[in-house]
Amino acid sequence: MRLDIILRVLAKLLIPFALVFGLYVQFHGDYGPGGGFQAGVIVAAAVIFYALIYGLPAARRVVPTEMVQSLMAIGVLLYSGVGIASILLGGNYLDYFVLGADPVSGQHRGIFWVEMGVLITVASVMLKIFYVFAGRRRDAEEAEE
Amino acid sequence: MLTQHFPALLVVVPLMAAPLIVFARRSLASWLIALLATAITFGIAASLLAQTLSEGTLVYAMGSWEAPLGIEYRIDAAGAFVAVIVAAMGLIVMPYSRVGIAAEVRSEEHYLYYALMMLCLAGLLGILVTGDAFNVFVFLEVSSLATYVLIAMGRDRRALVAAYQYLLMGTIGATLYVVGVGLLYLETGTLNLADMATRLVDVGDSRGVLAALAFITVGISLKIALFPLHLWLPNAYAYAPSPVSAFLAATATKVSIYVLMRYFFTIFGATEVFDARATGAILLGLSLAAMFIPAVVAIFQHDMKRLLAYSSVSQIGYITLGISLDSVEGLMASAMHLFNHALTKGGLFLVLGGVVLRCGGAGFDRLAGLGHTMPVAAFAMVVGGLSLIGVPGTAGFISKWYLVSAAMHEGQWWLVGAVLASSLLAVIYVWRFVEVAYFRAPPADHPAPGEAPLSMQLPALAMIAACVYFGIDATWSSEVSMRVAEVLMYNPGVGQ
Numbered sequence: 001m002r003l004d005i006i007l008r009v010l011a012k013l014l015i016p017f018a019l020v021f022g023l024y025v026q027f028h029g030d031y032g033p034g035g036g037f038q039a040g041v042i043v044a045a046a047v048i049f050y051a052l053i054y055g056l057p058a059a060r061r062v063v064p065t066e067m068v069q070s071l072m073a074i075g076v077l078l079y080s081g082v083g084i085a086s087i088l089l090g091g092n093y094l095d096y097f098v099l100g101a102d103p104v105s106g107q108h109r110g111i112f113w114v115e116m117g118v119l120i121t122v123a124s125v126m127l128k129i130f131y132v133f134a135g136r137r138r139d140a141e142e143a144e145e
Numbered sequence: 146m147l148t149q150h151f152p153a154l155l156v157v158v159p160l161m162a163a164p165l166i167v168f169a170r171r172s173l174a175s176w177l178i179a180l181l182a183t184a185i186t187f188g189i190a191a192s193l194l195a196q197t198l199s200e201g202t203l204v205y206a207m208g209s210w211e212a213p214l215g216i217e218y219r220i221d222a223a224g225a226f227v228a229v230i231v232a233a234m235g236l237i238v239m240p241y242s243r244v245g246i247a248a249e250v251r252s253e254e255h256y257l258y259y260a261l262m263m264l265c266l267a268g269l270l271g272i273l274v275t276g277d278a279f280n281v282f283v284f285l286e287v288s289s290l291a292t293y294v295l296i297a298m299g300r301d302r303r304a305l306v307a308a309y310q311y312l313l314m315g316t317i318g319a320t321l322y323v324v325g326v327g328l329l330y331l332e333t334g335t336l337n338l339a340d341m342a343t344r345l346v347d348v349g350d351s352r353g354v355l356a357a358l359a360f361i362t363v364g365i366s367l368k369i370a371l372f373p374l375h376l377w378l379p380n381a382y383a384y385a386p387s388p389v390s391a392f393l394a395a396t397a398t399k400v401s402i403y404v405l406m407r408y409f410f411t412i413f414g415a416t417e418v419f420d421a422r423a424t425g426a427i428l429l430g431l432s433l434a435a436m437f438i439p440a441v442v443a444i445f446q447h448d449m450k451r452l453l454a455y456s457s458v459s460q461i462g463y464i465t466l467g468i469s470l471d472s473v474e475g476l477m478a479s480a481m482h483l484f485n486h487a488l489t490k491g492g493l494f495l496v497l498g499g500v501v502l503r504c505g506g507a508g509f510d511r512l513a514g515l516g517h518t519m520p521v522a523a524f525a526m527v528v529g530g531l532s533l534i535g536v537p538g539t540a541g542f543i544s545k546w547y548l549v550s551a552a553m554h555e556g557q558w559w560l561v562g563a564v565l566a567s568s569l570l571a572v573i574y575v576w577r578f579v580e581v582a583y584f585r586a587p588p589a590d591h592p593a594p595g596e597a598p599l600s601m602q603l604p605a606l607a608m609i610a611a612c613v614y615f616g617i618d619a620t621w622s623s624e625v626s627m628r629v630a631e632v633l634m635y636n637p638g639v640g641q
Binding site: 069070072073074076077080081083084086087091092093094095096097 | 150153154157160161163164165167168205206207208209
């Protein structure tokens, strides 16, 4: 474990930037290429990178499995909740126009929360898949020992 | 005021119930949420059917973006009819599930079962309500992915293989479908189904349209389990947990049949499909093969679940036979058999679920002497079996009667003989159960079980009773089926 010091230091340097880049892709989605799905993958990749370098238990301490599962549900609820909010405000399902004082701010607000839901669900589903596969191999090795 | 949002809420209610169930975690709490959500969904579906019958097509612009720019939900009597079947089946399976899955699914996974059932329900209803070709694919995948996991939850280890087999076949089917949609998009420049139907008239005869028709027909036929693309179905139904078998048998293939009807009649137009192409003849041939070959295979099964699964493949043949006749009468018989077979097979699988709980399996060695140990369940199975055969006084008779008269109306007298001969095969496989249940002694190690718990027995018996009810008084089902056939045939929704 001594030889990977370069990897460990580089990971510490890179992961914050990866997360910030994820947020940039998320919030720049309004104006250019980007959006919740891509940002979610980048955020999940940062955590997976952490798990690859520092080990699965360390990653699970930072982002616990139970939290990942709850986040998967929260994202879907957030997305569909925006739709319900539109109905309650007198529009159709997912009608962003009624969410703000004027149509432009309404569209902004609607897409912001919907994309946030996509980010949360995509990132947590990616992580969940990674945890399940990585955990399987670990459990099998532990059983052998 | 809220009714105008029903087309969206039909999908949103079960879709939102799924993440809520993930939060609830506890088995009882998730069951209550699922029960409430299915009850609301059924209410919405029933109200949509009433609305579409009186007012015609309902259109709902998602996010207030008008079609064809935005995605619209468009539901008419045909979609609402199948939606009522799906939602009703969900509502019947939910109270049944509480005890039904206790023995078959590990208790810490119960909440996942309910969440997946909700997702499956949302996907199936989404296919029925959406007016967008790509949306159909998305919902097809939502329901299919949930289904694969539900099947894999069966306690038999072979359930994993069955789920994997279905995953492969289902993915191929969905891929073929999406390739077909891509070709249609290339030809018409739209994904909106109603828009596509009007533009296809101008596109006329082209190789792309022909290829799209072929891709979509084969892709959806895989999901329907139309013979010979049915190989995933027997294992999937046999090894899935009992409530899942019942729910899938009554809904999943039926929704795919609806999609096929939609494409054949509304999108491509019946003339394109049936007059200019050999599609009708191919479908007729496959339907006849489905009516006979899986029925013969069913006779040689030694497991009641597998027997019923093969019987399902055979019964699907009757439904597609009605489609291949290309007439209002034929479509009406198809719609009616879709409803009646959902009742019959759903009921039979529900009864069988209770039997499996008590006897520890659906193999004929476990079911021997069932007529003495579980008289009510055995009798219900026989009544359901009579409906499979099509004995007068049961729902199965009504739809076969309409199918036969539709064939006569087209002057295809020989089809009458085919339907009768296929029904005789059904007599044989139903008789196999009667023989096992009533003329064999119970196995020596039999724990002398009583009837299934009431929460399982009541929904099952309600379905079997409905089989008899709709066999005696078919006024409602025949009137609605007629409307469904007219809507599909004369496309009153298009161009409005």
